Amino acid sequence: MLDGCSDRLTVIWRLDIVFRGIPDVRRMIKRSCGYQGIQYSKDNRTNFWKYFKTTWIKEIVPAWSNTNRLGEDIVNQTNNPLERYNRTLNDAFSVAHPEVTHFISVIEAHSREYVRLINDISNRRTTAPAHAPAQPAPAFDSDSDFEVDSDSDLVVSDPGSEA
Structure with a gap:
């Protein structure tokens, strides 16, 4: 996989990760495999993206790792x-x-x-150090005009099932 390819998912709007980020990263991986002469396995990648969505979108909320729209002073620190x-x-x-000494x-x-x-x-001689203020979720534009390619490994036949 291309170095830094999946890092793109941490800097885009968190609500765009599934509909725009993953297809973009998937295309980058496919292109990288083509350049390196590696066969792109749609089945393996489909399984990977199922795992990715289950683990990194549903269990570990993207807001916890996404740095889009955060102030630089907050991004450069750690909690x-x-x-x-x-x-x-x-x-x-x-x-x-x-x-050692x-x-x-x-x-x-x-x-x-x-x-x-x-x-x-x-003893109330000082106050606890301040932490970074809570950041509001970014605004979200509707993805209703977004279409998934028919050959995409993200296509889901049943809208209620996991992709």
């Missing part, structure tokens, strides 16, 4: 505490593998700062 702490530690070290001193300084912050919050 995952471990990832955020990893970034904080990376900023504290000048080399990839610091000496330096590593311990940085961890100790961070621990003391977090304990102080928690105590200050519980």
